Structure formats: C-alpha cells, structure tokens
Amino acid sequence: MKIKELAMDCRILYVRLPCNPIFPIGVVYLADHVHKLFPGIEQRIFDLGTIPPLDYASALENCIDEFKPSLLIYSWRDIHIFAPVGGRGGNPLQYSFEIFYAKNPLVKLHGALGGLQMLKSFYTELWQNQSLIKRGLKRAQQYNKDVRVIVGGGAVSIYYEQLNKSLPKGSIVSVGEGEALLEKLLSGQDFSDERCYVVGENQPRQRLIHEAPTALEKTACNYEYIESIWPDFNYYLQESDFYIGVQTKRGCPHNCCYCVYTVVEGKQVRINPADEVVAEMRQLYDRGIRNFWFTDAQFIPAKRFIDDAVELLQKIVDSGMTDIHWAAYIRADNLTPKLCELMVKTGMNYFEIGITSGSQELVRKMRMGYNLRTVLQNCRDLKAAGFNDLVSVNYSFNVIDERIETIRQTIAYHRELERIFGADKVEPAIFFIGLQPHTHLEEYAFKEDILKPGYNPMLLLPWTARKLLWNPEPLGSFFGKVCLQAMRENPNDFGREVMNILEAKLGCAPLEEALTAPIEQQSKPKQLAKIS
Numbered sequence: 169m170k171i172k173e174l175a176m177d178c179r180i181l182y183v184r185l186p187c188n189p190i191f192p193i194g195v196v197y198l199a200d201h202v203h204k205l206f207p208g209i210e211q212r213i214f215d216l217g218t219i220p221p222l223d224y225a226s227a228l229e230n231c232i233d234e235f236k237p238s239l240l241i242y243s244w245r246d247i248h249i250f251a252p253v254g255g256r257g258g259n260p261l262q263y264s265f266e267i268f269y270a271k272n273p274l275v276k277l278h279g280a281l282g283g284l285q286m287l288k289s290f291y292t293e294l295w296q297n298q299s300l301i302k303r304g305l306k307r308a309q310q311y312n313k314d315v316r317v318i319v320g321g322g323a324v325s326i327y328y329e330q331l332n333k334s335l336p337k338g339s340i341v342s343v344g345e346g347e348a349l350l351e352k353l354l355s356g357q358d359f360s361d362e363r364c365y366v367v368g369e370n371q372p373r374q375r376l377i378h379e380a381p382t383a384l385e386k387t388a389c390n391y392e393y394i395e396s397i398w399p400d401f402n403y404y405l406q407e408s409d410f411y412i413g414v415q416t417k418r419g420c421p422h423n424c425c426y427c428v429y430t431v432v433e434g435k436q437v438r439i440n441p442a443d444e445v446v447a448e449m450r451q452l453y454d455r456g457i458r459n460f461w462f463t464d465a466q467f468i469p470a471k472r473f474i475d476d477a478v479e480l481l482q483k484i485v486d487s488g489m490t491d492i493h494w495a496a497y498i499r500a501d502n503l504t505p506k507l508c509e510l511m512v513k514t515g516m517n518y519f520e521i522g523i524t525s526g527s528q529e530l531v532r533k534m535r536m537g538y539n540l541r542t543v544l545q546n547c548r549d550l551k552a553a554g555f556n557d558l559v560s561v562n563y564s565f566n567v568i569d570e571r572i573e574t575i576r577q578t579i580a581y582h583r584e585l586e587r588i589f590g591a592d593k594v595e596p597a598i599f600f601i602g603l604q605p606h607t608h609l610e611e612y613a614f615k616e617d618i619l620k621p622g623y624n625p626m627l628l629l630p631w632t633a634r635k636l637l638w639n640p641e642p643l644g645s646f647f648g649k650v651c652l653q654a655m656r657e658n659p660n661d662f663g664r665e666v667m668n669i670l671e672a673k674l675g676c677a678p679l680e681e682a683l684t685a686p687i688e689q690q691s692k693p694k695q696l697a698k699i700s
C-alpha cells in the first residue's frame with residue numbers, strides 16, 4: 169500500500185461530519201500533529217457540528233471551493249442510537265420499551281411510530297454523512313483530480329467493517345487514533361501496518377481493531393496555530409457552558425464485557441506528560457475557557473496511574489488556573505485522600521462512575537474489576553475533601569445473571585451513595601447495554617446463537633434492534649414495565665423514578681449483602697445472561 173509522497177503541495181481539509189456541538193478534539197489533535205511534522209502543509213478545519221442541517225452540503229462545497237483541498241479528512245464521531253435519554257431522533261429506550269412491553273395498544277402504537285421516526289432519523293443521518301463524503305470528494309476533484317479521502321473517528325472505529333460497502337472506492341478507512349497513519353501517508357511510507365484498509369483495494373484484516381495502536385509522545389496542542397486554520401473556532405468559546413476536550417492519556421487496561429473503548433484505544437495506557445497537558449489547558453484558559461472535559465476512556469484507569477493523576481492535578485494547582493471546572497469518567501476505586509483533595513481543589517464539578525451494578529457479585533461477573541466497598545470509601549473521602557457537586561452513576565440492569573436480590577442490592581448501594589453525597593447530587597443514569605461490535609458481550613451472543621457472525625450492527629430492523637438492546641428475559645419485561653412507568657410518571661427525573669419504583673416493588677437489601685460476593689459465585693465460570 170505505497171503511494172507517492174503527498175506532503176509536497178498537500179492541502180488538507182478536515183471535515184468533522186454533523187454532530188451535536190461537542191468540541192472536535194479529534195481533528196484538532198490530528199491537525200496539530202501534522203503541523204508539527206510538516207509545517208509547510210496548508211490545513212483547514214471545517215466543523216459541520218456548527219452548521220445548520222439545511223446548509224450542510226452547500227457550506228461544505230463553499231469551503232472546498234475556497235480551500236481546494238488535495239486531501240479530505242472526514243471525522244465521524246457517533247452513529248450510536250441506543251441513548252437512554254432523548255437523542256437526535258427522540259428517546260430510543262422509551263420507544264423500544266413501548267413496542268416490546270406496553271400492554272395498551274395505543275402506547276404500543278406510539279412506540280412503533282416513534283421507533284419508525286427514530287429509524288428514519290438514524291438512516292437519514294447515515295445516508296447524509298455518506299453522501300457528504302461523496303459530494304465533498306466530487307467537488308474537490310474539480311480542483312485536484314488525485315484528491316484522496318480518509319475517514320476516521322469514534323463511529324468509524326466501531327463500524328469500520330460495515331462502512332466498506334458504502335464509501336467511495338479508494339477511501340482509506342481508519343480505526344482508532346489517526347496520527348501515525350497520517351504521518352506515514354504524508355511522508356510516502358507504507359501505511360499498511362497501521363489500523364486501516366483501503367476501500368476496493370483490500371479488506372479489513374481480521375481483528376484489526378484489536379491491534380495495538382502505534383505509540384506516540386503527545387505534546388501540548390498549539391492553539392495559536394489551530395485558531396489560524398479554523399475560522400469558526402470561536403463558536404466553542406462563546407458559550408460558557410461548553411466543556412472543551414483535553415486528553416491526558418489513552419488506553420484502558422480493563423476488560424468490562426460490554427465496552428469497546430478498551431479495544432478502540434488499546435489496553436496499554438499511555439500518559440501524556442503533565443506539563444504538556446497543563447500547557448495545552450493554559451492556552452485554552454487564556455482564550456477564556458474555564459470548563460474542561462478530560463476525554464480519557466478513564467481518567468484514573470488503575471491504581472498504578474494514581475501518581476500520574478496527582479502529578480497532573482498538582483501542576484494545574486501550581487499553574488494558578490484556580491477558577492476552572494473539569495469533568496471526566498472516573499473509576500472511583502482508584503482514589504486516595506490526596507487525590508480527592510486535589511480533585512476538589514482543581515475544580516472537578518462533575519464525574520461519571522460506570523459501576524453498572526451495585527451488586528459486587530454482578531460487577532465481578534461483568535469482568536469490571538471494581539471493588540464496590542472501596543468505591544464507597546473513596547466517595548466518602550471525596551465528600552470529606554469538600555466535593556459538593558454532581559455525580560452521575562451509570563447503572564445497566566440485566567446484563568448478566570440479574571435477579572431480584574441483585575436489584576435490591578443495587579438499590580442499597582445507590583442509597584448509600586445518596587447518603588454520602590446527598591440525594592440531589594447523585595444522578596442514577598439508567599442505561600440498557602447497547603450491544604457493540606468487538607466486545608465480549610458480542611462474542612457471547614455469537615456463542616449462544618443469539619446473533620450470527622456477519623450480522624450487520626448498523627442494520628436496525630426491529631428484530632435485530634431487540635437483540636442489540638440487551639435486556640434479556642426473564643427480567644426483561646419487568647424492567648421494561650418499570651421504565652415505562654417511570655417515563656410516564658416522572659419523565660424529567662427518570663433515573664431516580666426507576667430507583668424509587670424498584671424499591672417500592674422489591675425493597676432494599678442490607679448494604680453488606682451488596683458488597684459481598686459469595687465465594688461459590690466467584691468460582692463459578694462467568695455466565696452471561698440469556699436473551700429472549
């Protein structure tokens with residue numbers, strides 16, 4: 169897979185495909201990396217997240233007419249629709265539960281219509297993004313007949329196999345981080361060992377996504393340069409509530425059965441030097457940014473990375489940026505009192521803990537490596553250190569071996585978190601696992617003949633959708649009805665309402681029971697629940 173040297177006279181246009189306005193940190197980092205290696209290359213960032221939908225195509229074409237790129241880099245962030253809350257096409261969880269579990273035919277009909285609307289919006293978005301890629305290519309060919317297309321980003325990393333059929337021949341499809349691929353491509357090196365394939369030329373290698381990413385020493389992003397190649401950069405500076413992404417590390421060593429981050433980013437944790445992270449934040453700070461999202465798969469992936477987190481937060485304190493806030497995914501089993509103190513001191517005002525269940529037995533079965541007792545103790549330390557803001561606790565019921573007792577344990581656990589932080593500060597985010605490709609859960613679904621290898625995870629027919637939204641019987645209909653009741657009675661506080669209904673129906677276990685996984689359960693082979 170050799171191509172001639174592209175760097176000379178290359179003009180790179182980064183197009184972030186339509187997306188909710190989340191800061192496009194991926195393309196920013198790519199452009200920064202390319203600039204550091206090839207300062208002579210002309211680059212431009214164009215973010216369709218900031219453009220009204222009716223103007224997507226014309227705005228893209230205008231940008232191409234003006235910039236005349238020779239390399240088009242499309243970044244596609246998300247296509248996932250199993251959001252637990254109102255997504256772009258409505259509330260998928262509500263619609264699917266109405267179809268599957270409602271007794272009232274009118275409610276079923278509402279679900280069916282809503283579901284159709286949602287599928288329409290899902291397919292429209294898929295079709296629209298693919299057509300923007302093709303349209304952009306065609307337009308750019310008017311100026312450079314050899315223009316090349318590369319497509320990457322979060323969504324592509326997960327659905328790269330399916331996109332093989334729908335992207336223009338010759339497009340390079342990239343999985344995971346793109347820096348090394350661009351570097352090789354632009355310097356004319358063979359890039360076939362990178363996590364990518366070329367549409368129409370070769371097929372994605374088996375288990376491509378499981379290959380380890382190329383190591384990279386990250387330095388502070390140069391925002392002076394980014395500002396100069398991104399005319400709409402200010403869009404994200406205007407609103408004071410945007411959380412701007414800053415990555416402090418890559419990779420997660422864990423093995424949670426439903427998670428794909430650990431393969432997208434790899435299991436090897438690579439820490440970005442603290443001084444570089446702070447230098448990057450400082451540039452944003454000087455441009456008025458006060459809210460940061462540490463976009464790591466996990467901010468503290470394991471105990472051995474606690475010192476790195478301490479070092480970073482201490483350096484933020486030392487930098488004098490005292491009026492900032494930050495948020496992140498936090499594995500709360502990896503906190504120390506010192507770290508808690510620094511988290512509060514540096515302005516952490518929101519974090520998400522993905523414990524998935526409040527039952528130690530289930531947490532173990534899902535291969536999550538959490539000790540729930542430690543999580544509670546660390547949360548107490550965090551509160552004692554002065555943390556008085558929001559915590560979102562992600563629960564996914566019914567993944568593996570869920571029973572009435574384990575639900576009661578989750579309630580006990582949740583109530584204890586409320587006692588620690590205050591009921592108004594702990595938000596239960598109720599997810600049902602959306603089965604994603606390349607996860608242990610998918611392997612299990614193959615083994616159990618629930619899904620056939622080669623199925624298309626992007627083809628959302630009702631019967632596939634039912635299997636991909638993981639909520640197996642015998643408890644599936646019970647949860648379905650509880651969720652429908654909560655949506656009906658208190659849609660604005662859905663998570664808390666679900667917890668209240670579950671407690672009213674099933675009661676609450678003693679906390680100690682939640683924290684103890686019986687020995688015989690531990691030694692049993694790991695069992696994933698059956699799906700109906």
Ligand code: B12
Pocket residue numbers: 188189190191192193194195197198241242243244245246247248249250251252255318319320321322323325326342344345346347349350411412413415428429432433461462463464465604
């Ligand atoms: C942090 C994060 C969030 C944060 C973002 C905070 C913020 N302000 O930035 C929060 C919690 C808000 C969030 C929300 C959601 N997220 Co999210 N999120 C992530 C996470 C963990 C990291 C993303 C990130 O910023 N990484 C750091 C940057 C630097 O990396 P990057 O953008 O991926 O870019 C790199 C590569 O992708 C690549 N690349 C990017 N573009 C291109 C283009 C080319 C050509 C090439 C070669 C390479 C390339 O190179 C870049 C630099 O290395 C990823 C999972 C993961 N581990 O990647 C999920 C992920 C992106 N999220 C995802 C989803 C679905 C969502 C939601 C839609 C969930 C929901 N259903 O509600 C929401 C969106 C909310 C909204 N408002 O629309 C999915 C998207 C894929 C999918 N399944 O469709 C991911 C992949 C997780 C997953 N497996 O489900 N998310």
Ligand code: SF4
Pocket residue numbers: 420421422423424427428429430465466499522536
């Ligand atoms: S700890 Fe979080 S990011 Fe890591 S594998 Fe588990 S769910 Fe995924």
